[in-house]
Amino acid sequence: MSAGLLLNTTICFAIAIICLTFAAVITRNKSLWNDRTKPSLRALISLWSLVAITYLFTAFRMIAAYANNTELDMSVYYVAAIPFAFISVPLAYILMYILTGNKQTSRFIGLIFSIFGLAYLMLLFSQGVMEPRVSYWSSLITVNSDIAINIYLTGLFILPTAMILGIMTLIFLRKVSKKQLYHTTLLLVSISFVIDFMLVDMITNIDVMQLAARIFVLIGSILAYLSYFPPLTLQERLGIEEKHYEPYDEMDEFDPEVDVNA
Amino acid sequence: MPDKINLDFEKKVAEFYQSLGINQGPGDIQYRIILLVLKKNEGEITEFAEIRKYTDKVADRGSIGSKMKTVFQFEGLAEKVQRGGYVITDKGLIAANFIKETSVFYKRTKKMQTMLERLP
Numbered sequence: 001m002s003a004g005l006l007l008n009t010t011i012c013f014a015i016a017i018i019c020l021t022f023a024a025v026i027t028r029n030k031s032l033w034n035d036r037t038k039p040s041l042r043a044l045i046s047l048w049s050l051v052a053i054t055y056l057f058t059a060f061r062m063i064a065a066y067a068n069n070t071e072l073d074m075s076v077y078y079v080a081a082i083p084f085a086f087i088s089v090p091l092a093y094i095l096m097y098i099l100t101g102n103k104q105t106s107r108f109i110g111l112i113f114s115i116f117g118l119a120y121l122m123l124l125f126s127q128g129v130m131e132p133r134v135s136y137w138s139s140l141i142t143v144n145s146d147i148a149i150n151i152y153l154t155g156l157f158i159l160p161t162a163m164i165l166g167i168m169t170l171i172f173l174r175k176v177s178k179k180q181l182y183h184t185t186l187l188l189v190s191i192s193f194v195i196d197f198m199l200v201d202m203i204t205n206i207d208v209m210q211l212a213a214r215i216f217v218l219i220g221s222i223l224a225y226l227s228y229f230p231p232l233t234l235q236e237r238l239g240i241e242e243k244h245y246e247p248y249d250e251m252d253e254f255d256p257e258v259d260v261n262a
Numbered sequence: 263m264p265d266k267i268n269l270d271f272e273k274k275v276a277e278f279y280q281s282l283g284i285n286q287g288p289g290d291i292q293y294r295i296i297l298l299v300l301k302k303n304e305g306e307i308t309e310f311a312e313i314r315k316y317t318d319k320v321a322d323r324g325s326i327g328s329k330m331k332t333v334f335q336f337e338g339l340a341e342k343v344q345r346g347g348y349v350i351t352d353k354g355l356i357a358a359n360f361i362k363e364t365s366v367f368y369k370r371t372k373k374m375q376t377m378l379e380r381l382p
Contacts, residue, residue: 032382040382098380167377174374184381 004137004211005066011214012059018221019052026228039106040097043090050090051194051221053083055214065132065139073132077141081124084202085117088155091195095163116155123148138207149203157199164192179240186227193220267298267316275368288364292321292329300340300350301358310346 023045026032032041057080064072093110097103127145134140143149171184193216200213226234235241272294279289287293295316300308310330317326330348334340339354350358 026382036376036379037382040380044382094382098377101376101380170374170377174370176374176378180378184378187381 002066002136004135004207005062005139008138008211008214009059009062009066011211011218012055012062015214015218015221016052016056016059018218018225019048019055022221022225022228023048023052025225029228032228039103040094043093043097043110046090047087047094047191048221048224050083050087051198051217054080054087054198055217057083062139065134068134070132070134073134073139074129074141077129077132078125081121084198085121085124085152086114087195087198088152088160089113089117091160091191092163095160095167098167099163113155116151120148120151120155123151135207138210140205140207140210142205152202153199157196160195161192164188178238182230182238182240183227186223190220190223190227193217193223267295267302269295269316269319271365272298273320275365278368278372279364288361292317292326293333294361295320296326296329296334297339297350297354297358297361300334300348300354304350304355307343307347307349308340310348313348 026041026045026048057076061073061076061080064070064076089110092113093106096109097106100106123145124143127143127148129144130142132139132141168185168188171181176184197213197216197220201210201217204210204213230238230240232241273291276289276291276294279285279287282289296313299313299316302308303312310327313330314323314326330340330342334348334354335342337353338351339357340348340350343349
């Protein structure tokens with residue numbers, strides 16, 4: 001019916017594919033895994049998988065809207081709400097684990113955030129949603145419950161963003177290597193980008209704003225990928241490329257066949 | 263500065279500084295402990311026996327006696343006021359505060375290192 005909805009569908013699919021690929025690449029990249037990073041990497045994989053599943057269903061929603069199938073649009077919205085409600089769980093776990101290093105505390109915080117998610121879902125399913133408003137660019141669904149919106153505002157936006165800002169401040173205050181600074185900052189910024197714009201995506205009533213938020217989620221997921229695997233050009237520009245130097249043998253200086261000034 | 267001297271912690275801090283190539287001052291476990299014991303008894307006489315109570319686990323009596331003479335008395339960080347009795351000077355207090363700062367730096371650096379290691 002409209003090219004805008006098709007563009008929206010494509011963006012949602014792109015987010016899902018990038019996030020799934022990212023999760024798969026992290027899983028397979030053994031060099032990243034050690035005893036200290038294992039818990040946070042597992043949580044990170046869950047986080048990106050949840051983002052991917054949410055946007056995969058959202059893409060189906062957009063197709064349903066494109067096909068003018070209101071019932072399917074609403075049903076898929078409810079399905080997409082399930083992974084979305086629990087996105088903050090692995091995120092809170094990662095941030096707490098980075099800060100404290102205590103797996104039990106991190107699990108406990110994760111549990112609290114799952115309660116947030118469950119409360120949101122219960123309210124969403126009990127209060128229901130308004131019928132979708134399909135426009136040229138998007139299909140907008142409004143949640144009937146203000147409390148549900150407040151719950152995910154607190155659970156998904158305020159607390160995790162405050163934790164991300166706290167970690168970033170700590171890193172900026174201490175001198176760390178350029179490479180570490182690049183990786184940490186870009187990863188945290190990308191996570192923040194994704195969750196904040198997912199929130200905008202879910203609560204907005206303006207179709208163009210929803211599309212713009214999805215573009216930013218897409219950018220955020222690309223940035224997350226780049227934080228782990230920066231292209232060579234970017235590495236050279238930032239001065240973070242890995243250089244392999246051969247160890248210098250001082251005995252060469254006394255070898256008449258080797259010109260040390262060469 | 264806490265009154266209790268944690269020998270294991272001081273050892274770790276000294277080893278950390280040694281690993282950075284700083285073998286004297288903050289990287290010298292004997293220097294750290296002697297200063298901390300002197301600072302603990304600020305304004306009072308510190309018995310050599312009390313210093314040895316801590317240093318015996320990391321060094322022999324001779325090297326501590328020699329350090330007291332060649333570093334602490336020679337540089338004016340402590341004054342010998344009686345047989346086997348020392349008092350920390352103002353200069354010694356500056357050195358003790360510096361040692362305290364090095365412990366804070368060690369803690370901060372280690373905390374940040376472990377935090378970055380936990381990053382996914």
